[in-house]
Amino acid sequence: MKWWNEYKRQWDITTDLDGGINKVGGDGATLKNRQFGFLLDSGLKPSDKFLDIGCGCLRGTIKVLDYLNEGNFYGIDIAKGLTDLIPEQMSRENVKKKPKIKVNSDFRIKKYFPKVKFDCISAYSLVTHLYPEDTERLFKGVSEALKDDGVFYFTYFPVANDIDSFIPGRFEYSKKWIIEAGEKNGLSLEDITMNPFNKGPDYQQLIIAKKIKI
Numbered sequence: 001m002k003w004w005n006e007y008k009r010q011w012d013i014t015t016d017l018d019g020g021i022n023k024v025g026g027d028g029a030t031l032k033n034r035q036f037g038f039l040l041d042s043g044l045k046p047s048d049k050f051l052d053i054g055c056g057c058l059r060g061t062i063k064v065l066d067y068l069n070e071g072n073f074y075g076i077d078i079a080k081g082l083t084d085l086i087p088e089q090m091s092r093e094n095v096k097k098k099p100k101i102k103v104n105s106d107f108r109i110k111k112y113f114p115k116v117k118f119d120c121i122s123a124y125s126l127v128t129h130l131y132p133e134d135t136e137r138l139f140k141g142v143s144e145a146l147k148d149d150g151v152f153y154f155t156y157f158p159v160a161n162d163i164d165s166f167i168p169g170r171f172e173y174s175k176k177w178i179i180e181a182g183e184k185n186g187l188s189l190e191d192i193t194m195n196p197f198n199k200g201p202d203y204q205q206l207i208i209a210k211k212i213k214i
């Protein structure tokens with residue numbers, strides 16, 4: 001809990017400094033195509049209920065909004081300064097899709113979208129900013145909000161030394177920590193070898209998680 005205000009402060013400052021969109025990290029145009037291409041290849045359907053956690057200004061997932069049926073796109077972000085930029089990004093067709101965006105930071109997804117269970121949840125470049133207690137909260141919130149056969153994709157920075165479980169400042173995690181934290185919070189990590197995102201200088205690893213069947 002203590003970090004959230006700091007996150008919020010950081011993201012709000014970042015947003016104020018540069019109108020947000022160019023300060024989120026990475027190359028927006030590439031991310032837009034990469035995230036959409038990956039989700040499409042992974043079987044995302046227009047009828048799926050989709051949630052983007054850490055959606056920012058929809059820089060990475062505006063194409064997903066284009067693709068989904070009306071009412072199926074949901075987003076959460078900590079920074080109002082970023083979500084306020086969403087209307088600027090949207091075409092008239094996008095507006096008709098009626099995306100539902102909430103500003104909050106505690107990953108209590110069920111509380112914010114109580115009537116929805118998601119087929120697909122994505123958190124691109126979010127764990128790369130989270131401390132372990134918040135990553136665990138994220139996993140718990142996701143496992144509560146996913147359909148039984150739903151799927152969760154997220155990225156993280158792996159530790160370079162293979163010894164530490166978490167390196168503050170760099171926000172790097174060991175694979176072991178990530179797997180155990182997922183399991184503790186109701187998620188099994190299905191495939192951690194496939195990674196369409198790790199080419200070039202961006203070394204985020206992609207994890208595919210499903211709900212543990214009880």
Ligand SMILES: C[S@@+](CC[C@H](N)C(=O)[O-])C[C@H]1O[C@@H](n2cnc3c(N)ncnc32)[C@H](O)[C@@H]1O
Pocket residue numbers: 004007011024025031053054055056057058059060076077078079082104105106107123124125126129134
């Ligand atoms: C590096 S950006 C990635 C944005 C977007 N996913 C993309 O690929 O363009 C990280 C995003 O996570 C959001 N964020 C950070 N901490 C958060 C939290 N606790 N809850 C919700 N969003 C958070 C930030 O405001 C920011 O939009």
